[in-house]
Amino acid sequence: MQKIDKVKRDKALELLKSGSDSKLLTHLNACVRCGLCAGSCMFYIAHKQSKFIPAKKVDLVSSVYRRYCTSMGKIAPALVNAKDLDDSMAEEMVDLLFGSCTMCGRCVKHCSIGVDIAYIVRKGREMLSAMDMVPASLQATVDSALRTGNNMAIPTEEFVDTIKWMEEELIDEMGDNNARIPLDEPHKNVFYTLNPREPKFFPLSISAIAKIFYAAGENWTISSRFYDVTNYGFFNGNKEQATVIARNLYDEIHKLRGNVLVLGECGHGTRANRWEGPNYLQKSYDFDMTTAVELIADYIRQGRIKLDKTLNKELVTIHDPCNLVRNGGLLEEIRFVVKSAADNFTEMNPHGNENYCCGGGGGMLAMSEYNDRRLKIGEIKANQIRATGAKVVITPCHNCVDQLSQLNHTYKLGIKIKTIAELVADALVIEK
Amino acid sequence: MCWYHWIAITSLIFSVALFSYQFARLVIPGRPDDLSVSSGSVTKGVVYSFTKAMAPGAKESAYLHMPTYAGGIIYHLGTFLSLVLFFVLLAGFPSLNNPLRTIFSVLLFISFFAGFAILIKRIINKDLKSLSGLDDYISNVVTSLVQLFTAIYLLVPGAEILYYLSVALFFIWLPLGKTKHLLFFFFARYHLGFFYGWRGTWPQKSE
Ligand code: SF4
Ligand code: SF4
Numbered sequence: 225m226q227k228i229d230k231v232k233r234d235k236a237l238e239l240l241k242s243g244s245d246s247k248l249l250t251h252l253n254a255c256v257r258c259g260l261c262a263g264s265c266m267f268y269i270a271h272k273q274s275k276f277i278p279a280k281k282v283d284l285v286s287s288v289y290r291r292y293c294t295s296m297g298k299i300a301p302a303l304v305n306a307k308d309l310d311d312s313m314a315e316e317m318v319d320l321l322f323g324s325c326t327m328c329g330r331c332v333k334h335c336s337i338g339v340d341i342a343y344i345v346r347k348g349r350e351m352l353s354a355m356d357m358v359p360a361s362l363q364a365t366v367d368s369a370l371r372t373g374n375n376m377a378i379p380t381e382e383f384v385d386t387i388k389w390m391e392e393e394l395i396d397e398m399g400d401n402n403a404r405i406p407l408d409e410p411h412k413n414v415f416y417t418l419n420p421r422e423p424k425f426f427p428l429s430i431s432a433i434a435k436i437f438y439a440a441g442e443n444w445t446i447s448s449r450f451y452d453v454t455n456y457g458f459f460n461g462n463k464e465q466a467t468v469i470a471r472n473l474y475d476e477i478h479k480l481r482g483n484v485l486v487l488g489e490c491g492h493g494t495r496a497n498r499w500e501g502p503n504y505l506q507k508s509y510d511f512d513m514t515t516a517v518e519l520i521a522d523y524i525r526q527g528r529i530k531l532d533k534t535l536n537k538e539l540v541t542i543h544d545p546c547n548l549v550r551n552g553g554l555l556e557e558i559r560f561v562v563k564s565a566a567d568n569f570t571e572m573n574p575h576g577n578e579n580y581c582c583g584g585g586g587g588m589l590a591m592s593e594y595n596d597r598r599l600k601i602g603e604i605k606a607n608q609i610r611a612t613g614a615k616v617v618i619t620p621c622h623n624c625v626d627q628l629s630q631l632n633h634t635y636k637l638g639i640k641i642k643t644i645a646e647l648v649a650d651a652l653v654i655e656k
Numbered sequence: 657m658c659w660y661h662w663i664a665i666t667s668l669i670f671s672v673a674l675f676s677y678q679f680a681r682l683v684i685p686g687r688p689d690d691l692s693v694s695s696g697s698v699t700k701g702v703v704y705s706f707t708k709a710m711a712p713g714a715k716e717s718a719y720l721h722m723p724t725y726a727g728g729i730i731y732h733l734g735t736f737l738s739l740v741l742f743f744v745l746l747a748g749f750p751s752l753n754n755p756l757r758t759i760f761s762v763l764l765f766i767s768f769f770a771g772f773a774i775l776i777k778r779i780i781n782k783d784l785k786s787l788s789g790l791d792d793y794i795s796n797v798v799t800s801l802v803q804l805f806t807a808i809y810l811l812v813p814g815a816e817i818l819y820y821l822s823v824a825l826f827f828i829w830l831p832l833g834k835t836k837h838l839l840f841f842f843f844a845r846y847h848l849g850f851f852y853g854w855r856g857t858w859p860q861k862s863e
């Protein structure tokens with residue numbers, strides 16, 4: 225039975241009509257298929273199969289564009305490599321655009337022309353979403369966020385219990401009955417957000433940031449209902465769903481009248497809220513937005529927290545989350561914080577804007593269909609880490625933490641993986 | 657002017673008209689709309705995109721593939737030289753004396769062979785072959801032929817008809833095939849510079 229009917233195809237093709245979109249028109253037409261991007265993509269490096277070349281992913285989308293949106297493609301498709309959008313093309317698109325690209329953008333920086341490959345992959349995902357062809361596991365993650373307000377469907381009572389438990393830990397650790405993790409408090413300066421993996425699997429990272437806020441004397445709160453910084457609508461290609469999820473945080477900070485939306489340690493969550501959020505909602509935000517990394521860096525610069533880096537003696541290295549560094553400009557800020565909090569630091573090779581993705585980006589961690597592929601491409605990261613000799617890998621992204629933890633186990637790296645807040649909390653000097 | 661001159665000129669007009677149309681479509685929408693708050697400078701990002709980010713040392717597509725990169729540069733220089741020479745030859749420029757003709761001809765034979773080598777690589781390299789369609793071969797052949805026939809015509813005036821017909825073919829294909837990157841390349845660099853500049857990734861401040 226045909227998967228794509230005319231209605232679905234037309235919806236998908238509508239997304240390629242680049243009438244007033246110079247960026248889309250440009251990147252659909254710019255690739256020269258030189259193939260020189262192959263060696264920049266971890267999927268190709270790990271599998272050595274032609275289908276994983278970044279240009280192949282671009283070509284799936286641009287060949288459909290040429291077929292339906294250009295005169296030459298309509299008259300003589302074979303001459304200009306124009307292809308039909310049929311079932312087999314759509315299935316290939318699912319496999320390569322969802323299952324073989326983390327949208328890390330490493331190939332983009334190295335492309336001989338400057339084609340924004342990740343942007344075209346995203347456009348392809350939007351087309352697949354319009355045809356109801358999002359992998360079920362990824363869609364389930366989005367559906368959870370739409371249904372419950374967080375992508376792991378954590379019930380509010382469970383979340384509140386976890387926060388209360390962490391608050392008790394904080395009180396004990398600080399020896400101060402006034403130490404708090406404030407929930408749903410209005411008129412606070414900082415409205416903090418979390419990756420649901422934190423309350424679910426890594427509650428200590430919540431206590432780490434709470435400790436930093438305590439030391440800085442910050443006036444802050446978390447919402448018990450809309451605290452989720454992630455937005456898998458950025459990955460499934462459904463802009464309407466991404467907009468609903470982005471609006472959750474937008475409305476909640478207004479409801480609580482917070483000053484600054486602080487995006488917790490999550491690469492794609494930061495990207496989806498900071499860079500995409502206002503565009504999803506089609507309005508400029510009337511509150512400030514920053515990341516946990518930048519906020520902590522400010523505390524250090526302003527002397528609001530004091531750090532003793534000798535408390536972190538082990539050799540540490542940084543894994544740069546693609547959405548925070550290459551696609552987010554936080555290269556220097558992350559290093560400033562890590563170097564302020566760790567005594568012994570070394571870089572990976574390559575690192576920063578050149579860094580390889582951990583392999584868990586682009587929604588890969590949510591798509592169990594591609595687990596083997598994900599772990600295989602992660603070997604590149606595992607080898608990078610091993611070569612540094614570091615005992616601790618710092619990364620300001622809980623998705624990366626999850627993937628690195630699995631790589632640690634699979635490739636027997638024997639490392640610890642920490643977020644920036646955890647590293648900084650361990651170096652805090654609390655003046656009583 | 658003979659009929660083949662007119663064919664070449666008509667093809668040039670066709671090419672310019674199509675490129676002008678594409679150019680207008682790219683420019684009329686204006687600067688990309690972005691409602692997020694920039695943390696960098698678009699101007700600096702775009703300048704970086706056209707300068708340091710293009711340096712061979714900044715791109716794996718260059719420094720991991722030096723022979724291909726060098727071949728590509730020579731090939732592109734040959735294409736631009738052919739374009740300039742088309743106008744010079746059409747105008748019957750008197751200063752194009754014999755030594756100059758020989759020099760240009762040698763340069764164009766070299767660039768033709770660079771293009772030919774790229775074509776052979778496309779045919780025998782399994783990865784590149786899997787990426788390729790008719791457009792890739794046609795684009796290479798029409799561009800290489802212009803260089804070859806320019807090189808020949810500079811030395812052998814009798815090749816005039818073949819030369820002008822090869823130029824006509826080139827001009828017709830230029831805005832239709834992937835050769836249109838002549839225009840789209842500049843916009844790709846602009847949009848990339850905008851993207852990375854807006855977010856403060858470019859210009860890169862440290863290693
Ligand atoms: S390097 Fe860029 S232009 Fe070349 S094939 Fe890859 S995406 Fe296309
Ligand atoms: S964005 Fe990353 S994963 Fe996707 S093709 Fe480029 S290098 Fe590969």
